[in-house]
Amino acid sequence: xxxxxxxxLHRPTLIIGLALFALAMITFHDAWNMKIRxxxxxxxxxxxxxxxxxxxxxxxxxxxxxxxxxxxxxxxDWAGVIWVSLGxxxxxxxxxxxxxxxxxxxxLFVLTARAFGRKAILTDLLIGLALGLGxxxxxxKLLTLALPAGPLERLF
Amino acid sequence: xxxxxxxxxxxxxxxxxxxxxxxxxGVMLGTAVGVLPGIGPALTVALLLPITFKLDPGGSLIMFAxxxxxxxxxxxxxxxxxxxxxxxxxVVTALEGNQMAKRGRGGPALATAAIGxxxxxxxxxxxxxxxxxxxxxxxxxxxxxxxxxxxxxxFITVSATFGSSPLRGLTSLGIGLWLGLVGIDQLTGQTxxxxxxPNLMDGIEVTTLAVxxxxxxxxxxxxxxxxxxxxxxMAIKGSIWMSREDWSRSWRPWLRGTAVGFxxxxxxxxxxxxxxxxxxxxxxxxxxxxxxxxxxxIEGVAGPEAAxxxxxxxxxxxxxxxxxxxxxxxxxMLAGFQQYNLQPGPLLFVQxxxxxxxxxxxxxxxxxxxxxxxxxxxxxxxxxxxIPLPWLYGGILVFASMGTIAANPSVxxxxxxxxxxxxxxxxxxxxxxxxxxxxGLILGPMADSxxxxxxxxxxxxxxxxxxxxGSATMIGIAVLALIAPFLFxxxxxxxxxxx
Numbered sequence: 211x212x213x214x215x216x217x218x219l220h221r222p223t224l225i226i227g228l229a230l231f232a233l234a235m236i237t238f239h240d241a242w243n244m245k246i247r248x249x250x251x252x253x254x255x256x257x258x259x260x261x262x263x264x265x266x267x268x269x270x271x272x273x274x275x276x277x278x279x280x281x282x283x284x285x286x287d288w289a290g291v292i293w294v295s296l297g298x299x300x301x302x303x304x305x306x307x308x309x310x311x312x313x314x315x316x317x318l319f320v321l322t323a324r325a326f327g328r329k330a331i332l333t334d335l336l337i338g339l340a341l342g343l344g345x346x347x348x349x350x351k352l353l354t355l356a357l358p359a360g361p362l363e364r365l366f
Numbered sequence: 367x368x369x370x371x372x373x374x375x376x377x378x379x380x381x382x383x384x385x386x387x388x389x390x391x392g393v394m395l396g397t398a399v400g401v402l403p404g405i406g407p408a409l410t411v412a413l414l415l416p417i418t419f420k421l422d423p424g425g426s427l428i429m430f431a432x433x434x435x436x437x438x439x440x441x442x443x444x445x446x447x448x449x450x451x452x453x454x455x456x457v458v459t460a461l462e463g464n465q466m467a468k469r470g471r472g473g474p475a476l477a478t479a480a481i482g483x484x485x486x487x488x489x490x491x492x493x494x495x496x497x498x499x500x501x502x503x504x505x506x507x508x509x510x511x512x513x514x515x516x517x518x519x520x521f522i523t524v525s526a527t528f529g530s531s532p533l534r535g536l537t538s539l540g541i542g543l544w545l546g547l548v549g550i551d552q553l554t555g556q557t558x559x560x561x562x563x564p565n566l567m568d569g570i571e572v573t574t575l576a577v578x579x580x581x582x583x584x585x586x587x588x589x590x591x592x593x594x595x596x597x598x599x600m601a602i603k604g605s606i607w608m609s610r611e612d613w614s615r616s617w618r619p620w621l622r623g624t625a626v627g628f629x630x631x632x633x634x635x636x637x638x639x640x641x642x643x644x645x646x647x648x649x650x651x652x653x654x655x656x657x658x659x660x661x662x663x664i665e666g667v668a669g670p671e672a673a674x675x676x677x678x679x680x681x682x683x684x685x686x687x688x689x690x691x692x693x694x695x696x697x698x699m700l701a702g703f704q705q706y707n708l709q710p711g712p713l714l715f716v717q718x719x720x721x722x723x724x725x726x727x728x729x730x731x732x733x734x735x736x737x738x739x740x741x742x743x744x745x746x747x748x749x750x751x752x753i754p755l756p757w758l759y760g761g762i763l764v765f766a767s768m769g770t771i772a773a774n775p776s777v778x779x780x781x782x783x784x785x786x787x788x789x790x791x792x793x794x795x796x797x798x799x800x801x802x803x804x805x806g807l808i809l810g811p812m813a814d815s816x817x818x819x820x821x822x823x824x825x826x827x828x829x830x831x832x833x834x835x836g837s838a839t840m841i842g843i844a845v846l847a848l849i850a851p852f853l854f855x856x857x858x859x860x861x862x863x864x865x
Contacts, residue, residue, distance in 0.1 A: 222796055230537065233544060237559065246556040252821050254556035257814040261543050268540050271533045283795050290589035291791070294763070298582070298784045301767055306777045315768065319760035325589045326756035334760070341761060345768055354420060355772040 220280040227272025234265035290325040297321030310360020315342035369499045376723030380731050385428050388421070389728050392429035393735045396436020401747045402758060403444050406455075407437035407678075408694040408801075409580040413762075415573055415702055416769035423706040424721050428728040430702055434695065435487065435732045438678055439740060442479045442671055443747055447472060455674045458642040462659065462666030469662050474608045478616045478664055479671040480741050481608075485617075486624040486672035487733045490679035493628050494686075495726050498715070501687040505712040510819040511831050513688075515840030517813040520690055522847040523633075525802040534798045541789070542806020545570050546814075553818060565778035572701035574770050575807055576694070578783045579800040581766035583790015585759050590795070592755070616668040619649050623672030631680020633692070645673035679729065686710050686722060690809075694801035697808055705773075 241258030297318040304314030319338030320331060328334055346363060349355045357363070379385060395417075399410045414433050418426035438455075445456035446463035459479065466475035508516075525535035548559045549569030560566040608616070626648070627641040649669040650659045659666055682699075684690040689711035691697040703710050708718065715722050740747070753761075770783045793800050824830035832838045 226537070226792075226796070230540070237544065237547070240559050244556050244558075246554045252818045252826075254551035254554045254558060256818075257810075258547055258558055261540070261547055261810075265540050265544065268533070268537050272537070275533060281797060283797075284591065285594065286590035286795070287593040288590070290592055291586055294586055294589050295788075297763065298767075298787065302777065302780050302784060305771065305780055311768070311771070315764040318767065319757075319764050322585070322589075322760040322763050323756035326592055326754075326759060328754075328756040334756070337757065338760065338764070341764060345764070349416075349768070349772055355416065356775055357768065357772055358775055 220276045220278075222283065223272050223280050224276040227269045227276060230265050230272060231269035234262045234269060237262040237265065290327075293321050293325030297325070304360070305358045308358075308360055310363045311357040312339065312342035312346050312362045313360055314358075315345070369495055372499075372719060372723045373495050373727060375720065376725070376727035377730075379424065379720055379724035380428060380727040385425055385724070385728065386731070388425045388429040389432045389732050390735055390739070392432020393436045393732055393739060394432075395429075396433035397440040397443075397736070397740055397747060398436075398750060399433075400437035400440025401443050401750050402440075402753075402762070403448055403751070405437075405584075405762070406441055406695075407434055408576065408698050409584070410434075410437035410440075411695060411698045411702065412573055412576045412580060413765055413769060415698070415705070416772045418702070419705065419773065423708060424724055426706075427702070427721065427725050428732075430699065431725055431728045432732040432735070434678070434699065435483075435675070435729070435736055438675060439480065439483060439736050440747065442483070442674070443476060443744065444751070446475045446479065446667070447748060448751060455639055455642055455677075456671075457639070458646045458670040459667055459674070461646070462663050465660065465662035466664065466667065471662060471664075474612050474664065475662075475667050476744055477608045477741060478612060478668045480737060482616065482620040482623065482668045482672040483675040484733050484737045485620045486627060486674075486676040487679055488730065489621075489624045490628040490631075490676040491726065491729045491733070494679050494682055494729075497632070497683055498687050498726075501683065502712045502715045505687055506716075508688075508712075508836070509834065510816040510823070511834050511837035512840065513816040514813055514820060514831065515837040515844065516688065516690060517809050517816065518844035519840055519847065520692060520805065520809060521802075521813070522844045524692065524805045525799075534796075535802050538793065538798050538800060538802040539806045542575075542803035542808075543810040545575065545803070546807045546810030552811075553815060563778065565776055569811070570782065570807060571770075571774060571779070572697065572704070572804065572808055573773065574779060574783050575786050576698050576701065576804050577766045577770055578786025579790035579793070579803060580694070581762060582783065582787025583794055583800065585763055586787060586791035587794040588755075588759065590791070612664055615664050618652075619645070619665045619669035620672040622648060622652075623669040623674075624676040627673035627676030628680040631677025631692075632683040633680075641673040641677045642670040645669040682729075686714065686725075687712060689714075689812075691805060694804055697801070697804045700808055 237258050241255040241262065244253070244255045244258070246254065297320070300317030300321060301314035304310065304317060316335065316338035319341060320334045323334045324331070346357055347366065349357055380389070395414055396410055399405055399413060400407060411430065411433055418429055421429070441456045442459050442463070445460035446467050449460050449464040463475045463479065466472060521539055525532070525539040548566055550557050550567050557567065623641070623645040626645050630641040646666055646669060649665040650656055653659065653663060653665050655663070678695070681693050681696045684692055685696045685699060689700070689709055691700045700710060708714060708721070767780065767783060771780055790800055820830055821828065831841060
């Protein structure tokens with residue numbers, strides 16, 4: 211956030227403004243379709259209309275701001291972001307498809323480590339496995355919280 | 367003087383062996399996680415929340431207190447040795463502290479930070495014990511309209527003071543308010559914005575949002591910047607003990623920092639950044655050798671660190687007495703209370719006095735433990751800084767997502783967490799503060815129901831808000847606070863980062 215763009219359209223601000231506008235429309239539409247009315251005072255829809263209006267104002271603010279000089283975001287290493295995203299997707303899919311917590315968290319650990327530039331995948335795999343197993347045993351056995359179970363978890 | 371009696375009762379609770387153990391575990395965990403770079407107290411508490419799920423409320427709130435103060439303490443260690451403040455409240459500490467460390471005076475810097483935090487927290491917690499009952503007496507007379515006015519102030523000040531522009535702060539607040547709409551409305555049973563997804567009917571969990579925005583968002587942001595940075599922790603050279611001169615230069619800044627930190631922390635605009643910056647400026651003006659500032663002046667560590675901890679205790683005043691979170695950490699603490707169906711506010715003092723005063727007493731105990739356990743063990747904590755970043759962030763992400771699915775084992779919850787993570791990344795990348803979103807999610811539904819309760823009592827007449835002097839004043843203040851930053855651009859000096 212160091213350099214400032216001099217002139218022209220600031221695209222991220224514009225996109226955020228449009229997203230806020232879309233959010234406002236969805237909220238408005240949702241409030242419009244509410245069936246339950248309060249007998250007196252405010253109903254549940256009033257807050258929705260208020261937030262929709264607020265988001266709408268913010269959207270206008272962003273559209274105006276997009277034409278003014280805005281701080282430029284720093285350079286980003288997108289490969290790293292993608293690796294972490296893959297890790298998060300790995301965990302989600304593992305829980306979704308019944309692969310269990312240990313498998314999912316191992317994937318997340320390995321791929322995050324990869325995102326930060328680690329190449330020793332086997333070592334990381336073992337560390338991630340140990341970490342996932344440790345957390346699973348601590349939580350499911352000691353604190354009796356139910357983490358999603360897959361084939362690995364059923365061994366215990 | 368009831369409060370002294372209650373406090374003594376609180377100490378009796380807090381000194382039970384089991385509760386002492388909880389406090390010790392909390393302090394250790396809090397310090398360990400807080401030392402890790404990029405993790406401030408808010409995230410520390412959010413990450414460790416699931417561990418306390420199955421404990422009894424008293425014990426786990428005591429553990430919380432330890433985690434909270436431990437996280438603050440750990441944050442200053444990172445700021446001094448690594449020049450990467452884990453929380454923005456230690457940004458100022460890093461200014462002089464890291465310079466001291468570079469000059470081989472890391473030990474005394476850590477010591478003055480620790481002892482200063484201890485002194486400040488002790489005084490400020492005493493202030494909390496003294497002022498809380500007074501505020502509770504006032505707060506029981508509050509009507510729904512007063513609460514609504516108070517929440518308006520909190521909304522505006524939190525979003526106007528955090529972040530680089532009011533538009534960004536208010537946008538973050540707007541997102542929080544929008545998320546707060548999701549779910550079944552408690553008064554009418556009307557569903558809002560759930561789109562037929564059963565998991566959304568109960569609304570959005572505060573911890574899911576906080577962990578997503580703070581932990582996942584931060585990890586994504588750090589990895590996006592990782593290739594462009596290089597940090598190495600300083601080794602602590604020389605004695606860790608403070609010399610006689612260090613002591614004589616430190617004690618006044620400690621007291622001044624406390625005097626600045628506690629009242630500001632207790633205000634709805636709260637936060638720890640304004641007091642730390644104020645304290646730093648003040649010490650710089652008052653210092654006998656101002657030329658040392660920028661090159662490792664011990665006053666510049668002692669004052670802000672004291673202010674930081676005093677404001678943390680100050681934040682607990684509105685949180686405990688009014689149920690009003692004024693910082694990200696307080697918001698996460700509130701979520702901690704809510705997981706036991708405890709609603710902080712005046713009624714908490716009436717219904718669960720043992721619990722509240724046990725918590726206050728354990729704040730004292732947590733601070734003593736921090737001082738006794740942590741100062742000699744600082745070498746051990748520093749070792750944590752040597753964990754390679756790939757493993758560190760791998761571990762953080764595993765732990766963060768584990769906490770969410772342990773609390774609420776469903777894929778939808780996990781998807782929401784990941785979604786909030788990317789939201790947090792985008793917000794951080796484009797300089798939007800994330801704390802107002804969390805505060806909006808918590809306070810939005812509360813403000814909604816207070817306003818509707820007020821309007822039901824007035825049979826729908828909105829003038830009720832202006833007829834009561836309390837709420838009229840507070841709404842006036844909120845409107846002023848909203849307009850002021852647009853009118854006076856000079857106020858931007860006071861804008862703060864979030865913790």
